[in-house]
Amino acid sequence: MGKAGRPVEPSESFGHSLDPAVGAPGISALKLVDVRKRYGHLQVIDGLHLDVPQGSIFSLLGPNGAGKSTTMRMLVGQTRSDSGSISVLGHPVPARAREARSLMGVVPQADNSDEEITVRECLQGFAALQRVPRRERNAAVDRALELARLTSRADSRTDRLSGGMKRRLLIARALVHRPRLVLLDEPTVGLDPQMRQEIWQILAELRAEGSTMVMTTHYIEEAERLADRVAVMAAGRVVAEGTPRELVDRYAGSDVREFHGLPPEEDALVRRLADEAGLPVRNVGHTLAVLRGERLLKDRAALPFASTWRRPNLEDVFVTLTGEEVPAG
Numbered sequence: 646m647g648k649a650g651r652p653v654e655p656s657e658s659f660g661h662s663l664d665p666a667v668g669a670p671g672i673s674a675l676k677l678v679d680v681r682k683r684y685g686h687l688q689v690i691d692g693l694h695l696d697v698p699q700g701s702i703f704s705l706l707g708p709n710g711a712g713k714s715t716t717m718r719m720l721v722g723q724t725r726s727d728s729g730s731i732s733v734l735g736h737p738v739p740a741r742a743r744e745a746r747s748l749m750g751v752v753p754q755a756d757n758s759d760e761e762i763t764v765r766e767c768l769q770g771f772a773a774l775q776r777v778p779r780r781e782r783n784a785a786v787d788r789a790l791e792l793a794r795l796t797s798r799a800d801s802r803t804d805r806l807s808g809g810m811k812r813r814l815l816i817a818r819a820l821v822h823r824p825r826l827v828l829l830d831e832p833t834v835g836l837d838p839q840m841r842q843e844i845w846q847i848l849a850e851l852r853a854e855g856s857t858m859v860m861t862t863h864y865i866e867e868a869e870r871l872a873d874r875v876a877v878m879a880a881g882r883v884v885a886e887g888t889p890r891e892l893v894d895r896y897a898g899s900d901v902r903e904f905h906g907l908p909p910e911e912d913a914l915v916r917r918l919a920d921e922a923g924l925p926v927r928n929v930g931h932t933l934a935v936l937r938g939e940r941l942l943k944d945r946a947a948l949p950f951a952s953t954w955r956r957p958n959l960e961d962v963f964v965t966l967t968g969e970e971v972p973a974g
């Protein structure tokens with residue numbers, strides 16, 4: 646019994662599992678095999694395979710409607726798949742969703758925090774909900790406040806926080822029970838660039854501590870900066886997976902050749918040459934960009950109009966694989 650005569654919860658429940666196999670180094674943080682989900686006539690998830698190792702940041706990158714949020718909801722047991730298997734740190738979901746959830750911290754996209762309470766009260770509530778032992782709660786809350794840089798706002802009401810602080814509170818809430826795996830659904834959507842940088846800094850620090858994070862995003866820069874591995878999703882399946890560097894090498898080559906403000910006949914010529922060589926093209930404003938441009942012509946001087954060269958990036962890969970232009974940050 647605790648000091649106040651209340652039972653003391655076992656400390657093993659604080660971010661740890663009693664099952665020695667769970668969270669062991671060989672176990673995947675997430676494993677999805679041939680997962681499918683349909684809403685009416687719409688096949689939203691269409692044979693999804695994912696295997697996320699522990700100790701990395703893994704990003705699901707995809708355009709609107711690719712199925713990222715549906716995947717997140719299936720991982721926490723909020724939405725059931727029609728077929729296939731899902732396991733989180735060795736726990737099959739939804740069969741053992743409760744155990745899986747106790748090992749996860751979830752940062753939702755929407756701000757659903759209670760507005761009538763202070764930041765500290767909010768975190769205390771989450772710590773209790775996540776069965777952090779009573780005697781450890783204050784320290785757990787202090788640590789979460791510090792990680793999310795909210796210590797100085799601990800006694801502010803949650804409805805008085807700025808948009809960026811509210812988002813940081815969602816992160817603090819997710820971390821209060823020291824989860825083995827943190828799921829983040831579009832962690833910086835709708836934030837201004839400075840607030841986004843602050844969140845990236847926090848996530849980079851968590852990564853340096855060895856946390857496993859899986860985040861959805863449609864911001865390419867977010868995936869490129871933070872993720873160790875990226876899965877590009879389109880129409881409910883993974884169309885490519887690898888480190889950002891591997892994806893760029895595989896799908897965009899070593900050079901992008903850019904032609905600026907071409908008249909129509911020259912534009913058509915470049916497109917034809919690219920097409921004959923099997924090279925993807927994209928328009929960026931008035932610029933026509935040819936990916937794997939190093940293969941456009943062996944003799945780079947042979948085209949009769951000026952072009953420039955640049956290093957390819959993950960945005961080029963995204964556009965090539967999904968056919969979607971990049972949303973504005």
Ligand SMILES: Nc1ncnc2c1ncn2[C@@H]1O[C@H](COP(=O)(O)OP(=O)(O)OP(=O)(O)O)[C@@H](O)[C@H]1O
Binds near residue numbers: 684708710714715863
């Ligand atoms: N409850 C639902 N009922 C019917 N259709 C749904 C439901 N939830 C999602 N969808 C549809 O499933 C598809 C995938 O949605 P989802 O939210 O998973 O995509 P997303 O990749 O997260 O997109 P976004 O980046 O816009 O959040 C969309 O076409 C969406 O309209």
